[in-house]
Amino acid sequence: MTKEHILPKWMREEFPELAREPVFQGSQNEHDGPTPDGPRTVYRGGKEESGPFNRQAPVVCGPCNNGWMSQLETNVHEPLSRMIRGLPTVLTSERQAVVALWSAKTLMVAYRAPHFGPRPRPEVILPVDAERLYQDRALGPMMVMGLANYQPTPYAREPLYVQSFTRMEHEGGAYSYCATLRIGHFAAQLVRCPDGMYPPLGQIPPHLVLLRPGASAVHWPPSRPIRAGAEWDSFVNLPEETGT
Incomplete structure (x- = not known):
């Protein structure tokens, strides 16, 4: 296995002024208690700070x-660098x-990655999803990827790179999750629906x-941005209700 950079080397060259920016990351895992009206069990990962371009994960084989x-x-460089800066992109x-594919x-x-620390149990992203991505070089049929435009707060310095993972349990042992990545203004969210429950692709929210x-x-960008604070928190977390 070889070490894969979480953020690619070209991004370090493209954004050298951000090499010392802090990284904030976390995870959340929720599931129902033993009774329908009982409390939910919640796991939230901690916050860790370091440069965004130094993180590597020894989970990728050399040929890949x-x-x-x-x-x-190489293919994602041009459109992604524009969106990170908040520039309109076709x-x-x-x-x-x-x-x-790059975002997933x-x-x-x-x-x-090892620096992620202890992952919640049950895990959010199962190995089967990574295997499917490797085999098809595309998202699985239960997955949908949406892009948002993040607008930071004007009165506080924010990190370049943020990631979040949230899993929700459904009735009958089914699960869903969302994994969110933000780099600058670019925000990508991967939603994985329970097996057999295909993503609804009708009305698209104005922020996606x-x-x-x-x-x-x-x-x-979409017609409405996602703003820092409560809007962002609502965007990265799945609803608490199961079966939805």
Whole structure:
């Protein structure tokens, strides 16, 4: 196995002034208590700070790291660097596939990185999802990727890179999760629905652009941003109700 950088080397060169920015990361795991009206069990990971470009995870084999993943970084460089800066970007069908695959790969590698610390039990992202991503080079059928435009608070310095993982238990042993990655203004959220419950792709919220490889081009940013504070907290956490 080789070490895969969570954030790629090209990003260090693209944003050298951010090399010393802090990294905030956490996870949350919730499930119902023994009775329907009982308290929910909640796990929340801690906060850790360090430079955003130094994190590596020894969870990728050499052929992948130096092959399709390397090509993926080349392909995503131009559109991703624009969105990180908050610049309007047209995402063609091909670019949607590239950004969706890169975002999912980055989240899954970050989740398995040693610096993440003790992961909650049960885990949020199961190995089967990473295996499916590797085999298909695309999101699984129960997954959907949305992009948001993050607007930081004007009166506080915020980190370049934030990640969050939340899992919710449903009736009958089913589960869903969302994994969220934010780099600058770019925010990508991977939602994994329970097996057999396909993602609803009807009305799109105004704060999201859904990536649909094979569909027509979409424009980023969406019509409404996600603002720092309560809006962001609501965005990264699944609702508490099960069965929804």
